[in-house]
Amino acid sequence: MVSRVPRPPKGPDTADAATRVWFALRPRDAVQVRDGRTFIAGAGGGARTRRPWPSTVAGALGAAFKAAASGGKPEPRTVRGPFLGRWDSGERRWHLAFPVPADVVPAKRTPRSHDRWTRLRPRSVPARTDLGRDESLWLHANDAGKRDDRNERDLWWGDDSMRDYLHHGTIGSDIRADLLTVERRTGIARQGRTVKHAHLYTSDFLRLREEPDEGWEFLALCELDPDLAPPPPGPVRLGGEGRLADLRVCEEHEGIALPKPPGRFPEGKVLVYLATPAIWRRPARDGGWNDTWSPPLPENARLVTAAIPGPEHVAGVTPESDGTFTNAWLRWAVPAGSVYLLRFTGPDPEGAAQDWAARAHGRAWGEEADNPDRDGRRLATAGFGLILTGTWT
Template sequence: MSREQWLAFTPRDTVAVRDGRPFRAGVDFVAESVPPWPSTIAGAVRAAYGDREPQAVRGPVLAKFTDTGEWNLHFPMPADVVRFPGGRAYLLRPDPELAGIITDLGEGLLAPARKGKVEPAEGWIPASALTTYLHAKVSPGGFDLRKELRPYRQGADPLVPERRVGLARTRARTAREGYFYQSVHLRPRENWAFLACCDLPSDAEEPLWRPRNVAQLGGGSRLADVTEADGVDWPKPPAAFPGGRVLAYLATPALWRDGWRPPLPQGAELVGAAVPAPRPVASSSPRTARERRTKLLDTVSLRWAVPAGAVYLLRFEDLSRAAEWAGRQHARPWGPPAAERLDTAGFGVVLIGTWKEPHS
């Protein structure tokens, strides 16, 4: 048994988290940063709890502290939301008219209700809008993106990129001549933070699990203020799944054994998937390095992650089985993961919804 406790990490400076690809100053010129990975926030949680590890960490989730003193969770736009340039938005759904076209998913493809060239909708949407989406209250046949899902408009992203100039150093920590490079950091806007849902032991003594006020977050020894975030909860799943139709939305990046394909529950078929381009993710373990008496770089592993926002459309033969799996899986890691402990670090957390047939 466990109890949930949300922690908010508010960076004091920019956030520097590498995207996982090798970088050598003097050969490459720009080092990209990405929002913190689940393993990044799990390490920060462990540091906040004085090197104690919760049973699991689920996050990070971007959130804004409102004027009413509450945290408003925000999530990446679902990948099956597309729009025509300057027009209405649509949901990608299985198209019966494309039957007979064979893909690695079988017959049929995902398509918008109206034919034509579309582009993915991007941005962050609030938890209330995502709840509306999960409950299939958004029309697949076309809707007003601004009114229905209310994404942050382009140019007002909660994470602002900042370019920094760096200089590579020798092992003696002196400057290497001619080895300039640029690195892109991310600076959260005012009142924005990264939240993590921690599963603490239900019998844990309160003083032992009181977080420290400050913890390291990301690279460069950058710090974040840590506070307990009370009253926070995940978007609620729907109560019913008509026709056995279950939608799984990735709230955090996933690392599965079969790449972009998740492990399907018994009695379910994968009808369609909207998956953005994979992202490289590197992880390392200071503890493993100490145990092996080796360098931290020797413990680095590089994998390709399914980004948060990916959407999977399932159909169950048995409605009761659909409801049972949905209730058990909501806001939990969808596993097994590609390697041990990736799920308890927060990879592959899914939020469950339902979906409608095309033209419904």
């Protein structure tokens, strides 16, 4: 889908128009994206296979742009994603799927209940934490259960349910856990072309759901400079083990779009939903930057509470032209599906909330050109920390 949209102001100047293009990546086989922790051959190690990170998809797209260019260093201005998308051949359009928000949990099971879900709500309780935010509220529900196993942690629902959740706080009926399947495979560790003695290992791979009537793919939305053309369709590397995916551009008539934000934010209350993992950073005393669980808050806004399942390990490297890698890093990330509840103050809290949400919705926190954290901005433009905004009560 190609359209012209204005970029946000870049300091005193205003950038020229950008081209927005949706890309689809269809894996040819199961994919492997490790979380960056140590892998121990024979014992499985601490490393786990995860869904493709934003940097995984940004790297695949960047390589495709570079291979298609005749010179220079072309790359998208921003890459937003990845998302899961289902191609409906009957309607000839895409349907997006999103991680179920962390404040939507299974209800406690009783002899008369089955597959029932409930919503955590902010509540004031006489308790203190070590987070330094005594005014924060707790998220609570009398009938709340837990997402105990992997299937209940890796949950998805469609774009209609996501829109209703953001606008009205309702829980969709299409929650499912079968979009990604884990395949465990056994391999032999090698050194060059020689097999290491007694080095068998097992590793997990992820496979997108494959059914005759359901074609799932990874999707990403890119902003391109006006003179940068999308690369032609073809195979690109996605994840480890030399796995390939077929890249193509989604056409405008295929109807792909993110859910829109609400029109009003009563009492200045804004719900911030993470559509992709986020690496929030704050200034450190030594002049550097530290990773943190809390996002940089907009002016005149305070964090009321948050629902965060737990930290994730994210690793990355910078590929060189000779096939080697440099600048390896390992960071803590807040997982996709996390929820932050903000409340704006001041003379017009509802107006301030609406103005900020209009600027932030569908973008990554920290991608602005005036962000003093260069590495943080690079992570944001690669897709980390993309948010959708909604309301809460």
